[in-house]
Amino acid sequence: MARFTPLTYCTGVPCALLLLFFSLSLFSSCKEHADAASADRKAKSGEPPIVDVLVASPRPIKNEIEANGSVVANEYVELHPEVSGRIVYLNVPEGAHVAKGTVIARINDADLQATLAKSKAQLDLFQKTEERERKLLEINGINQADYDLAVSNINSTKADIDYTQAQLDKTVIRAPFDGVVGLRQVSPGAYVTPANIIATVQQLDKTKVDFTIPEQYSYVVRKGALVDVQLDALKNARRKGLIVATEPQINLSSRNLKVRALLEDGAGHPGAFVKVFINAGVDKRAIMVPTNCIIPEDRNNQVILVKDGRARVVNVETGLREASSIEIVKGVNPGDTVIVTGVLFARPDAPVHIRNVKTGEDENTPTAANDK
Structure with a gap:
């Protein structure tokens, strides 16, 4: 009977894979120890951390409010029987257009x-x-x-x-207005009560958008104003909407104001998610910093400035938000140097080493910095 010794087994593929795995693990472990040792040496030697900074300067921003909303049919109704009984006639042309007064169903x-x-x-x-x-x-x-x-x-x-x-x-259920019939919910001969839904009818020649905005922006919403509507299915296309009404009372739980706008082209599926963009006034110039340089606290937001080669922590007030940046309303003045990378390594009143400097007008263009 043949016997397999360890040497014989190791000449196959499994042994090669094991050797490769152990080699990679050993290399990774050695690298981690080397990095840790290097960090310890820098900490012990008091070498300042390397940071990238941004020179604060006002730049133009679009004063635009973004809100979430939904498409709503111009008219929508669920057809319920008013009396209980057996259905003896059913006419539900699913997805078809029906005229006002069309008989949809009859009860015995x-x-x-x-x-x-x-x-x-x-x-x-x-x-x-x-x-x-x-x-x-x-x-x-x-x-x-x-x-x-x-x-x-x-x-x-x-x-x-x-x-x-x-x-x-x-006992006769009729279409209350011209519209498109939805899916049939009952069958001929079924016994129905007022709780049963026979079908739905929606008027799609005009579609509306309902959306909510925080109460502090209620001043920018007025009847007759235009808004931009972006359907979720068409992310790159915006359509115009005309504000037709607002809810008189602000929601007590969310403190949001409900607004209704009419889509000008009338296209849209009821229930679809949309984004609504509202012009909040004249475009302005403001100091914008990357959101990752904001340090949130319980009561205040903070950023770290560089003054005389040392880190200085200051409290700030924030304003409008963009995709990757945020407006600084108070706390940072034009010309201040804000740390944008290496924020976690900077310590208050400790020296820092500036690697790159970006300007507020063009944050993607670094310039050389003189060490201080």
Whole structure:
């Protein structure tokens, strides 16, 4: 019987893979120890950390508010039966356009039809009785009370007919306006109640957008103003929307104001997510810094400046936000040097080594810096 010794097994592929794995692990471990030792030497020697800085200067920014919203149909309704019963007729052309008044469904009304026929027969009898008693009253053949009873029977029966007819009208479900029918939710012959949805009808020739903005920006929203609407499915295309109304009351839980705008081209699927961009006023110039250089605290936001070659921590107030930068409203003046990289390594009142300097006008163009 052949026996496999360790030497024989190691001549195969598995041994080669193991040797490669151990070699890489040993190299990585050695590199980590070397980096740690280098960091320890720098810390012990007091060598200042290397940072990149930005010279603060005002640059033009677009004063634009971005909000999230949804597309809403101009008219939308869920068709429910008003009475309970079995469906005897169903006409739901899914996805098709229907005109106002089109019959969508009918509920079994045999009992109501019988009641209506009975009331009409009684009315005919009461009317003939009233005619006879009126002639008798003219010759004092009956008293006034008997004639009044005959008239009361006629009026009561007419009221019963009107009531039954109203119940019959409830058994017919019609389209309340011109629109597109949604998917059918019931089948012919099904027993339905007012809680059941037969289908939906939406008017899509005009579509609206509902969105919310924080209450502090309510001053920029006014009826008749235009906004830019970007559908999520078409990220690079913006459409115009006309503000038609605002909710009178601000939401008590979110403190947001609900706004409704009408899409000018009318295109859009109800329920779709959109982004709305509102011009908050004249474009201005402001000091913008990268968001990663902001140090958040419980009460204040902070940035680290470089003054006389040393790090200085200052409190700042922030304003508008862009994709990767934020406005500094207070705390940083034009010409100040703000640390943008190496923020975590800078210590208050400790020296720093500036590697690159960027300007506020062009943050992507570094310039050489003189060590201080």
